[in-house]
Amino acid sequence: MIMPQSTKTRVLIVDDSSFMRMAIRSILSKDPAFDIVGTAADGVEGVEKALALKPDIITMDIEMPRMDGISALKQIMAKAPTKVIMVSTLTNEGAKATFEALDAGAIDYIPKNVTDSTDAQNIFRQELLHKMKDAVRSRFSRPFGGPASSIRPVTAAAAPPQRPTSSKFSGKKIQYVGIGASTGGPVALQEVLSRIPVNFPYGVMVGIHMPKAFTGPYADRLNAKCSMTIREAVDGDVLKPGLALIAPGGMHTSLVKQGANIVVKLKPTSDYPQYVYIPSVDLMLSSMAEATGGSMLGVILTGMGNDGFKGMQLLKQKGGLTIAQDEATSTIYGMPKACVDGGVADEVLPLGQIGFEISKFMK
Numbered sequence: 001m002i003m004p005q006s007t008k009t010r011v012l013i014v015d016d017s018s019f020m021r022m023a024i025r026s027i028l029s030k031d032p033a034f035d036i037v038g039t040a041a042d043g044v045e046g047v048e049k050a051l052a053l054k055p056d057i058i059t060m061d062i063e064m065p066r067m068d069g070i071s072a073l074k075q076i077m078a079k080a081p082t083k084v085i086m087v088s089t090l091t092n093e094g095a096k097a098t099f100e101a102l103d104a105g106a107i108d109y110i111p112k113n114v115t116d117s118t119d120a121q122n123i124f125r126q127e128l129l130h131k132m133k134d135a136v137r138s139r140f141s142r143p144f145g146g147p148a149s150s151i152r153p154v155t156a157a158a159a160p161p162q163r164p165t166s167s168k169f170s171g172k173k174i175q176y177v178g179i180g181a182s183t184g185g186p187v188a189l190q191e192v193l194s195r196i197p198v199n200f201p202y203g204v205m206v207g208i209h210m211p212k213a214f215t216g217p218y219a220d221r222l223n224a225k226c227s228m229t230i231r232e233a234v235d236g237d238v239l240k241p242g243l244a245l246i247a248p249g250g251m252h253t254s255l256v257k258q259g260a261n262i263v264v265k266l267k268p269t270s271d272y273p274q275y276v277y278i279p280s281v282d283l284m285l286s287s288m289a290e291a292t293g294g295s296m297l298g299v300i301l302t303g304m305g306n307d308g309f310k311g312m313q314l315l316k317q318k319g320g321l322t323i324a325q326d327e328a329t330s331t332i333y334g335m336p337k338a339c340v341d342g343g344v345a346d347e348v349l350p351l352g353q354i355g356f357e358i359s360k361f362m363k
Contacts, residue, residue, distance in 0.1 A: 007179065008035035009136050012055035013139040014046035015039075015087060017065040023268045024059055024087075027125045028132065028161065041137070043067025047075045050082060057083045057135050059105070059128075062097045077105040082134050085113050093216035102186050107138055107331060134286035134304045136182050138331050168346045170281050172321055174318050174361050176202055176239055176262060176296040180281030182209040182303025182310070184331025188223055188351055189301060193244060195355025198227035201362060203239030203262065205247070207284040209277050212250030219246040226342065237264040247279040262291050281335070287312025291313065294318025297361065300345075304328040306338035316344045323347045323354060 003209055011034050014023045021039045026285045040046040042064045050058060050072075058076070062069040073084055086109040088098040096107045100160055110131050113120055132133040181189050185208045191230045193204075210218060216232045222244070223230040231246035233253060239262045247253035252275065285298055285308060298315045300308045312322050324345035325337040329352070339345045349357060 008134070009033055009057060010037045010053070010055045011132075011224075012034050012037060012046070012049055012053055012058045013039045014043070014049075014064075014069070016041050016060060017061070017062035019089065023280065024128065025125075025187055027128055033131060033136070034132065041073075043072030043224060046072045046194065047079075049240065051080050054080065055082060057085065057132065059087055059110075059132075060084050060101075061112075062089070062101065070097060072103060072160070073101055073106055074104050083107070083129055083247060085110060085135055088186070090211060090213045092213070092217055095214040096221070098214070098223050099186060099249075100220060107135055109212075131183075132302065134252055134332055137182065137304075140335075145247050149214055169321060169357070169360070172361075174202060174295060174297045174321060176288065176292050177204045177283050177299065178296055178315075179204065179206045179299040179301065179357060180208070180285060180303070180308040180335065181206075181301035182184045182277070182281075182305065182307065182332070182335060184302035185209070186218060188325065188331070190225060191297070192220055192301070192355040192358070193226045193228060193230065196228055196359050197362070199242060199296050199362075200359065201241045203235070203241060204228070204244035205233075205239060205253075205264075205284060205288060206244060207253060207279050207308075208282040209281075209307070210249040212248065215246050215249040215252065222246070233264045235264060235266040238262065241266070251279060253279050253284050255284070255291045256287065257291040262288070271325040274300075275307075277305065281308040282311045288315045289318050289320055290313040292320075294320040296320050297358065298322045299324075299358070300335050300339050301325045301351070302332055302353075303335035303336050306330045307339040308335050309342055309344065312339050312344040313342065321346055322347055323357060326350050 013021050013024050025036050037055050038049045040049050044067045046109040060069045084106045086101045086106045088094045088109050090111045108131050162327050228246040229245050252272050254265045255262050299314050322345050324339040327333040327351045328347050
């Protein structure tokens with residue numbers, strides 16, 4: 001008699017803190033969707049158990065003795081590629097290490113903020129379960145051509161190769177670009193922005209679901225790897241040609257028209273309790289569509305949920321142009337799918353083509 005295979009997701013927990021191993025095990029073991037197949041106290045043991053146990057998903061601490069999480073991640077990806085979620089401290093250094101891990105193949109991360117506070121523990125529990133279930137549904141590949149760290153920025157002297165011009169965009173004009181993303185977004189956004197030349201004549205606003213401590217280091221990382229000037233937005237910033245602003249985490253970003261300028265206004269989350277995702281891509285794109293009168297391109301990249309759909313819908317109503325990432329190259333085909341299914345995506349493109357398509361508006 002053949003026994004039916006378990007449909008549970010097999011999880012390996014790698015963390016040098018016995019408290020964190022116990023906390024993660026306690027949360028996941030209470031959910032019938034998960035089966036904890038092992039734990040490891042450092043990177044060396046983590047690699048050994050990953051190869052021996054062949055889990056479906058690994059939670060990986062970053063700072064560990066003997067071998068750190070990034071080194072362990074790289075070995076696992078080379079020997080037995082597995083979905084990995086990094087468990088990161090909410091610090092500047094933790095953020096930098098997390099983005100390095102995403103470049104090396106991790107599919108997502110969760111902030112390590114478990115304290116004695118009941119509220120903090122509940123937030124961590126909800127976030128862990130949310131990220132783990134997203135990971136189960138995620139695609140595990142880099143179909144656009146390798147790690148984002150290997151991408152070289154496009155300069156004015158090295159324009160993108162010629163590709164067939166979209167009939168839907170032919171002859172159309174824009175003045176601004178708004179981009180939204182979530183799960184899989186840090187690597188995807190780097191891929192897109194790295195394809196845009198330094199002399200791009202339009203301002204770019206980006207909304208990506210990240211904690212407050214992460215958006216600044218992420219903007220700095222993009223600025224070092226891309227030709228455009230990229231930084232975290234501050235209240236009162238003006239969208240300018242050749243500048244990409246990253247909406248700061250922990251608050252919402254809207255845009256307003258002031259004279260001839262489009263200006264960033266940062267808002268506390270309490271002002272917009274209807275928005276679950278922070279920062280809200282819907283709020284950012286909707287306000288941007290209003291402020292620009294629809295004279296912009298909206299882009300939705302990989303991510304869970306439907307944040308961005310209402311913003312893209314309003315943009316279409318105002319005559320704006322829209323692009324959604326395709327399913328094959330999305331880590332999570334949630335946000336782009338909502339736009340495609342809702343009929344508000346002019347173009348559905350693979351990740352590797354989106355940056356080139358944006359650059360065509362220079363002509």
